[in-house]
Amino acid sequence: MMEKIAKFEKVSKEQFVKDWLHAFSESDAEQAGAVYEDIQLPRRATKGSAGYDFFVPSDFTVRPGEQILIPTGVRVRMVDGYVLMLFPRSSLGFKYRLQMNNTVGIIDSDYYNADNEGHIFCKLTNDTVEDKTVELKKGTGMVQGIFLPFGITEDDNAEAVRTGGFGSTTEKAVKTNE
Numbered sequence: 001m002m003e004k005i006a007k008f009e010k011v012s013k014e015q016f017v018k019d020w021l022h023a024f025s026e027s028d029a030e031q032a033g034a035v036y037e038d039i040q041l042p043r044r045a046t047k048g049s050a051g052y053d054f055f056v057p058s059d060f061t062v063r064p065g066e067q068i069l070i071p072t073g074v075r076v077r078m079v080d081g082y083v084l085m086l087f088p089r090s091s092l093g094f095k096y097r098l099q100m101n102n103t104v105g106i107i108d109s110d111y112y113n114a115d116n117e118g119h120i121f122c123k124l125t126n127d128t129v130e131d132k133t134v135e136l137k138k139g140t141g142m143v144q145g146i147f148l149p150f151g152i153t154e155d156d157n158a159e160a161v162r163t164g165g166f167g168s169t170t171e172k173a174v175k176t177n178e
Contacts, residue, residue, distance in 0.1 A: 006078035006147055008041040008052070011117040019071040019119055038138070039073035042145055051087070051144030054122065060136040067101060067125040070142070075118035078109045084145045086122065092142065096134045097127040100143065107145070115163055 010016070013036050020032035035057050042052035054072055062068050076084055086105030092098040101123040112118040122143050126134050136142055152158075 005082050006076050006084070008074055008076050010036075010039055010041070010073050011075050011119045015117045015119055016071060016073045019116065019121070023069045023071055023121075036073055040139065042074060045141075051146050053089070053141035054086070054120075054143045054145060056136045056138055056140050056142045059138050062098065062124060062126040062134040062136065064126055064128045064131050064133065067123060069121055069123045072120045072122060074120050075112055076107060076120070076145075077112050078147065080109050081149055082147050083108060083150050084147055086120075086143050086145050088124070089141050089144055092134065096132050097129065098134050099125050099127050101125055105143070105145075110161070 011019075013033060016036045016039075017029050017032040020035060021027060021029065024032075039057055040055040042054045044050075044052055054074065057070065057073060060068055060070070078084065084105075084107035086100065086107065088098055088100055105120075105122070107118075107120060124142065126132070128134075
């Protein structure tokens with residue numbers, strides 16, 4: 001039997017609208033609110049699937065060489081000792097070379113308590129060499145998340161507390177160790 005170690009949730013509507021408007025300045029609060037209402041939480045497609053599909057919250061077109069930052073509206077609460085790793089959906093990478101900008105997204109368990117409510121974003125790049133445009137349709141899978149256990153070293157003494165997202169733990173650790 002599989003161990004249940006996490007729960008996906010939506011971020012607050014206020015957080016989502018703020019983040020959506022930052023990513024898509026041509027949008028307005030009413031449009032962002034409508035997108036929020038339709039957000040689907042990640043789920044596995046089959047009993048044997050390792051990955052939880054994250055769904056596109058709105059229709060997007062990503063032309064060759066373009067990138068897009070997509071607020072998912074999703075956060076995840078998980079037990080300590082696990083990490084959520086995000087990977088491109090195999091079919092999108094294989095057919096279009098759609099890639100995550102950071103190659104693999106790492107969502108730590110303490111990100112849930114970050115200043116932005118642990119809002120998970122996906123930054124995708126159409127890295128095609130065949131001049132293919134990617135049409136991401138609302139409600140289809142764009143990335144997949146896999147929960148993995150991790151270990152720490154015997155002499156680990158990390159005590160910093162996360163406040164933000166990208167780079168916040170390294171910046172905090174550097175300041176703490178100076």
